[in-house]
Amino acid sequence: MAENILEVKDLVKHYPLTQGVLFKKQVGAVKAVDGISFELKKGETLGIVGESGCGKSTLAKVLMNLERATSGQVLFKGEDISQLSGGALKAVRRNIQMVFQDPYTSLNPRMTVGDIIGEPFEIHPEVAPKGDRRKAVQDLLDVVGLNPEYINRYPHQFSGGQRQRIGIARGLALKPEIIICDEPVSALDVSVQAQVINLLEQLQGEFGLSYMFIAHDLSIVRHISDRVGVMYLGKMVEIGSDEQIYDNATHPYTQALLSAVPVPDPTARESRERIILSGDIPSPANPPSGCRFRTRCWKAQERCSEEIPLLAIPTTLEGPAAHESACHFPEVRESAAA
Amino acid sequence: MNTAVDRTGREAGTPYQGPLLDVRDLHVEFVTRDGVARAVNGVNYSVRAGETLAVLGESGSGKSVTAQAVMGILDMPPARIPRGEIRFRGRDMLKMGKDERRRIRGRKIAMIFQDALSALNPVLSVGFQLGEMFRAHHGVSRAEARTKAVELMERVRIPAAKERVNDYPHQFSGGMRQRIMIAMALALEPDLIIADEPTTALDVTVQAQVMDLLAELQAEYNMGLILITHDLGVVADVADKIAVMYAGRIVETAPVHELYARPAHPYTRGLLDSIPRLDQKGQELYAIKGLPPNLLRIPPGCAFNPRCPRAQDVCRAEVPELFPVAEDDGTPLEGRRSACFFWKETLHDR
Numbered sequence: 050m051a052e053n054i055l056e057v058k059d060l061v062k063h064y065p066l067t068q069g070v071l072f073k074k075q076v077g078a079v080k081a082v083d084g085i086s087f088e089l090k091k092g093e094t095l096g097i098v099g100e101s102g103c104g105k106s107t108l109a110k111v112l113m114n115l116e117r118a119t120s121g122q123v124l125f126k127g128e129d130i131s132q133l134s135g136g137a138l139k140a141v142r143r144n145i146q147m148v149f150q151d152p153y154t155s156l157n158p159r160m161t162v163g164d165i166i167g168e169p170f171e172i173h174p175e176v177a178p179k180g181d182r183r184k185a186v187q188d189l190l191d192v193v194g195l196n197p198e199y200i201n202r203y204p205h206q207f208s209g210g211q212r213q214r215i216g217i218a219r220g221l222a223l224k225p226e227i228i229i230c231d232e233p234v235s236a237l238d239v240s241v242q243a244q245v246i247n248l249l250e251q252l253q254g255e256f257g258l259s260y261m262f263i264a265h266d267l268s269i270v271r272h273i274s275d276r277v278g279v280m281y282l283g284k285m286v287e288i289g290s291d292e293q294i295y296d297n298a299t300h301p302y303t304q305a306l307l308s309a310v311p312v313p314d315p316t317a318r319e320s321r322e323r324i325i326l327s328g329d330i331p332s333p334a335n336p337p338s339g340c341r342f343r344t345r346c347w348k349a350q351e352r353c354s355e356e357i358p359l360l361a362i363p364t365t366l367e368g369p370a371a372h373e374s375a376c377h378f379p380e381v382r383e384s385a386a387a
Numbered sequence: 388m389n390t391a392v393d394r395t396g397r398e399a400g401t402p403y404q405g406p407l408l409d410v411r412d413l414h415v416e417f418v419t420r421d422g423v424a425r426a427v428n429g430v431n432y433s434v435r436a437g438e439t440l441a442v443l444g445e446s447g448s449g450k451s452v453t454a455q456a457v458m459g460i461l462d463m464p465p466a467r468i469p470r471g472e473i474r475f476r477g478r479d480m481l482k483m484g485k486d487e488r489r490r491i492r493g494r495k496i497a498m499i500f501q502d503a504l505s506a507l508n509p510v511l512s513v514g515f516q517l518g519e520m521f522r523a524h525h526g527v528s529r530a531e532a533r534t535k536a537v538e539l540m541e542r543v544r545i546p547a548a549k550e551r552v553n554d555y556p557h558q559f560s561g562g563m564r565q566r567i568m569i570a571m572a573l574a575l576e577p578d579l580i581i582a583d584e585p586t587t588a589l590d591v592t593v594q595a596q597v598m599d600l601l602a603e604l605q606a607e608y609n610m611g612l613i614l615i616t617h618d619l620g621v622v623a624d625v626a627d628k629i630a631v632m633y634a635g636r637i638v639e640t641a642p643v644h645e646l647y648a649r650p651a652h653p654y655t656r657g658l659l660d661s662i663p664r665l666d667q668k669g670q671e672l673y674a675i676k677g678l679p680p681n682l683l684r685i686p687p688g689c690a691f692n693p694r695c696p697r698a699q700d701v702c703r704a705e706v707p708e709l710f711p712v713a714e715d716d717g718t719p720l721e722g723r724r725s726a727c728f729f730w731k732e733t734l735h736d737r
Contacts, residue, residue: 208678240674243672243673272663272672306592309592309595311595311598311620311621311623313619315647
């Protein structure tokens with residue numbers, strides 16, 4: 050469990066903003082991911098939470114090398130993959146696969162399920178030689194709980210939950226070591242979400258997969274994750290075990306996020322203390338100076354606008370509160386809602 | 388409560404004491420190429436002034452179609468309403484003429500849609516679209532309509548409303564756009580608001596802001612609110628009573644506290660059990676097996692029977708009515724009904 054399978058060091062992804070048609074002049078940049086470091090251990094699930102626009106999906110794309118990192122390193126088993134290209138990149142990609150959010154748009158409607166799941170084998174024929182492919186696809190269908198006889202059906206003949214299983218089967222096809230799940234259940238109905246979560250957990254045990262699980266539903270992330278990272282405006286603001294984050298959050302943003310989640314228990318309606326943040330997330334093209342959360346933070350002081358807080362374990366705290374948090378004034382909130 | 392009865396009473400001419408909205412045995416079908424999809428199969432619910440009814444259900448359960456029928460915005464055809472009544476202050480709206488219906492829509496019953504970006508017209512400024520409500524319904528001048536639009540934007544707490552009134556929808560953030568939707572629904576001070584998944588497209592911190600605003604305005608105007616959602620968390624936060632829908636029927640109704648504490652229908656139970664709980668970490672989540680039914684081929688008997696852990700022969704043969712739910716000693720539980728032959732057993736399951 051201790052071995053790091055993926056290590057991300059100071060990863061940056063900026064999208065340039067240009068002006069003019071012929072002589073494109075760069076006038077700024079959308080700082081989608083702005084200096085993120087973390088590691089993913091073998092066999093673990095790392096949850097990434099944050100609101101829309103915080104950069105969590107960009108992070109996934111950069112890790113997959115679908116977008117090239119502006120700077121920083123992504124070390125897969127110690128080797129930097131962020132600048133690879135051609136054959137070397139292809140070889141590494143086999144080991145990192147992705148499951149997408151929307152099972153309605155991420156499957157080609159004109160391809161049969163067999164072709165969709167078998168397509169990775171076209172690119173990596175070494176995994177399943179041509180003659181074995183049909184069998185390999187049927188095995189995958191069986192693994193994700195679909196009838197192997199459905200191999201010739203088209204995506205529209207399946208429900209949302211079944212389509213997501215097809216997406217998962219495609220992700221598994223190349224026997225990867227890491228699967229990045231970008232909001233894998235948020236498009237599904239409540240009663241079907243649980244089925245897919247159970248499938249993901251079962252597959253993790255069976256194949257020893259490491260997951261990066263990106264979602265905005267905090268209760269599902271807590272259920273599935275060993276560790277959780279919280280992102281805000283391109284930065285990781287807090288990271289730790291699920292107990293450290295959910296019960297001993299020390300960053301004000303994490304505390305606000307947790308308190309804003311509606312609790313499915315009407316008896317908590319009065320007792321619950323909610324922090325309602327004012328305003329919206331600032332634009333990532335022009336983030337606030339210093340701490341990015343300071344414009345919405347109730348604790349903000351002058352220091353917060355001048356000095357960028359680093360993601361580090363606060364020396365003033367101990368016990369489960371002592372985990373990495375990027376705040377100048379970290380403390381566990383009393384009477385934090387469960 | 389009193390003020391609303393007074394206010395609405397004066398407008399109607401005679402004081403009216405019954406529920407604001409009373410939907411009775413409503414059926415809605417869609418004629419499709421593959422057959423008739425029965426989206427709503429006999430729905431009953433009612434809402435009083437100042438009350439919040441949450442309609443909970445998954446996609447395809449008929450919760451939005453019911454709301455659209457109430458609002459009178461179903462496309463007919465392909466939709467048709469073979470049976471049922473939708474009584475607004477005692478009068479069946481399905482029997483009203485087009486013009487009368489139109490006077491109620493917007494003025495008495497307003498709707499908030501899920502996706503504000505597609506519900507607003509992208510080529511008109513929000514000020515124009517808000518002002519349109521007053522121009523169409525009250526015939527005021529453009530200048531006056533604009534002043535009213537600014538007032539509304541201030542009421543839903545959009546910062547710098549005066550400067551932003553001429554902005555277009557895309558210039559607002561998701562939360563601000565949803566506020567504009569709320570402002571538009573409030574414009575004519577309706578008696579009833581139907582909110583169809585009003586916060587589903589929003590982030591949690593913004594969702595909290597919007598729900599708070601909605602609850603506050605509802606109390607201020609003493610409006611009835613129908614909240615349509617699939618989110619068990621949002622429901623627990625704001626609802627007074629809940630109607631759970633499955634395959635076009637209401638399967639359970641109950642006051643909010645009782646529904647969460649003691650569900651009387653296996654489907655409700657399954658939904659509540661599939662929420663990840665703290666003490667279940669690392670264990671398998673409870674999952675309702677199978678899939679929601681195809682509306683073209685709803686299973687005979689209870690529509691939930693193929694997925695139900697409690698299903699018996701009777702469930703496959705007969706459609707259960709909405710039974711009143713009572714304690715063991717026969718004391719009826721007020722406002723509680725369940726469309727399950729085994730509601731008693733389900734109630735005791737926990």
